[in-house]
Amino acid sequence: MFKPTTIKDIAKALNLSTSTVSRALRGGYEISEDTKKIVLEYAEKINFQRNPIALSLRERRSYSIGVVVCEVANQFFSQAIDGIESIAYSKGYHVIISQTHDKYNREVINTEHLANRSVDGLLISLSAETKDYAHLVRLHQQGLPIVFFDRILDSIKTHKVTSNNRDGAFKATEYLIKKGCRRIAHLANASQLSITSERKTGYEDALGKYGIPLDENLVRYCEYGGSNKQEVDEAVKYFLDMRDRPDAIFVASDRLSTGCLAALKKYNAKNNILIAGFSNSDVVELLNPSLSAVRQPAFEMGRKAAEMLISLIESKYPVEEFETAILETTFHENT
């Protein structure tokens, strides 16, 4: 059995009391330099580590933060997680990642589980399926610090981090227009997501600026956020089968973008339709059909969100003023 040494073992070995050892270990000043030295050296020698679980129980905090994302196999989220970790580690926190796979059920289970005193705070990007927010409202009311990022929620008052989705979508759509496209379809994410409406607005604004009327028939929503390959395939097929086929597609997300390209390839339509969309893939410039991409500052978003969460966790007084950070996207043409 795996049985690590405890403070008690050290006390016994050194003929001291556990409290003395404890104090020495955490460098309390009310301890003689001699004993402190002895303890520290011994602890070092046997590679002693305080039991974090006992510590958590006692201090009623775990020095860990929970991260809930739909999927880790997604460049945007894995980059965001790297950002989160970079801050968390530097401030002595652990990061516990959990995936929803865009399922509402998993989101509820995961947040509950994480919340129940095993994390000090929660960083969450909503699942595509989530329409009921009661699980989050309750945790938030109970006082669990929560920060939303990317797929945020208006109704809960807390810190939030997003990218400038409207502007990103605008840039992508405008790019397509400037390339001469006029019938620009929009392959959108689940309709209830914050990012979906923001990106749609950017799309509309760009069309408006160039006097192209919005045609709702050219907009398809993927309610499973692309987790369902078939859903994307059908949406693309729908576009391709239109009597008046679109000459471009603006795609709202990473998952959707790759799904869209795969469908275009499958239907052999890759040459007569231009694609631009959100993607943080690191192989975006190697794709064929090519994908001009709106890239979100995922790493920075993760950093920012983690900073906000930790400030919430460590705040001595209840925080009343909340901030929504909006980071800028960049656009990369690929041909």
Add this chain to the structure above:
Amino acid sequence: MFKPTTIKDIAKALNLSTSTVSRALRGGYEISEDTKKIVLEYAEKINFQRNPIALSLRERRSYSIGVVVCEVANQFFSQAIDGIESIAYSKGYHVIISQTHDKYNREVINTEHLANRSVDGLLISLSAETKDYAHLVRLHQQGLPIVFFDRILDSIKTHKVTSNNRDGAFKATEYLIKKGCRRIAHLANASQLSITSERKTGYEDALGKYGIPLDENLVRYCEYGGSNKQEVDEAVKYFLDMRDRPDAIFVASDRLSTGCLAALKKYNAKNNILIAGFSNSDVVELLNPSLSAVRQPAFEMGRKAAEMLISLIESKYPVEEFETAILETTFHENT
């Protein structure tokens, strides 16, 4: 402050002792149906959850397993993690993921941290940099259940899961040969990794089978496993600059493969050199230059590894017999 209800609160509210409540909650049979019902209903009503930290402290186990991988932003590992989670959740375990970014230091820190009684066992794929295994040996000796997957370690006696790297490499190399290539370079991973030598052997075997002599000048190792973009770039450049330029490259890993394609594109060499390599990317068929790929059964590997680890954790008696599972790869031509 986030202050969840405790068993004590329930006891007080219901005028019972904490032990009765505890027993009712875990369905001990030595409790009257009436009280059990009352307690359960009340707990349900207030959405009570036992404090997992207190539980861990008491039971000396956390019902969580630690996963150490180099990077989550890697299709192979994220698929493997999905497999791990599928098993872990079904058996009531949590999964704590930590990334080494292929740094030895981070591997040491992360494993220590996870091990120290906050996980019941460890699933690990070694970092590219790791040459010293003392940190793992120590934990293993102390009795922490460890299962290696993908990048395994011979010297520690425990369960292991890999794919048939030799055969995968053989298939890829043979494919290139059958395509008419004769000067086949090999872009390899860090030389100390198990997968590196296994894949190199497959490469050599294929060359041997077709009577092509092995030329060590055609083999380049990437000691940072491709984490260092420049390293890959230089290796590819080295191949391209050879007086007798290779007509194909067999690439040993996902990260390396995309880095290799990027370099080929950069140096405008994508048309006269054929690439085959290990990759679990889900966009592999969309890549240009194209990448014919050896795909590992990542999800299955994760499942298998998790099953092995949990059986180790839950074994009543010390396990002495260990198994190394070797799963088969598949090869996918892309042109």
Add this chain to the structure above:
DNA sequence: GTGAAAGCGCTAACAT
């Protein structure tokens, strides 16, 4: 400066 004791939330003997 150091030790004894209580308590964080929970469970499992050990009473009754």
Add this chain to the structure above:
DNA sequence: ATGTTAGCGCTTTCAC
């Protein structure tokens, strides 16, 4: 069937 108690590993009053 239920209550009392001790203890998981740690920190922190409170004594001395």
